[in-house]
Amino acid sequence: MHTFWYFRKEAKDIFDNSTTTHEFISIAQEIHSRCLQKLVTASMSRIRSDTNIHRGRHLSYQRGKRNTNPGTSLIKIEGVDDTKAANFYLGKKVAFVYRAQREVRGSKIRVIWGKVTRPHGNSGVVRAQFRRNLPPKSFGASVRVMLYPSSI
Structure with a gap:
């Protein structure tokens, strides 16, 4: 315009x-x-130069009516709205990047790595397991979904 x-x-x-x-x-x-x-x-x-990264949000832990399972996190990936699209991301790496107070090895930036294990429901949400469970403080926080390893 x-x-x-x-x-x-x-x-x-x-x-x-x-x-x-x-x-x-x-x-x-x-x-x-x-x-x-x-x-x-x-x-x-x-346009982002690193197009092999998609953004997502950490919604919650996998849970039932009363019990939560912190070992599995629910991730909503931008632009994914059904199970068929969510299946593409199975096995892909997920990174939760955060900033800590204390500097370790010259950096305050830390990463918790995980991977997408399976879809969750019919709305494009996926389950992911991380090396260390994500903290509850990360609910609603942004995660990076890497487009590797690729099966295409």
Whole structure:
């Protein structure tokens, strides 16, 4: 939308200063291509370079009516809305990245790794088991779902 406004503004300036219609058309086409190029480069800069990562949310532990099972976490992956799509992620690595207070080996950033074990229900939620159980503080927190190991 903003690109079109920019194009109109530049075209108006050229129209006021151009002598022939042919000259106006050729200059307007050049401006239009420049505007499209700006739009494409702006949208490309917003695309993540690491496309082998999908985002997800830690919903809860697997649970029944009364008992929770902290060994298995429920993960909702963005854009996954059914069991068929969730089956693609079986076996994929999941990383819960968090920041700790104390520095260890030169970094305060820590990771708990896990993997997707099976779908949970019909709405695209998956179950994942982590090397160490995720803390309850992570409910609602973001996790990274890696697209490896790949079976394609």
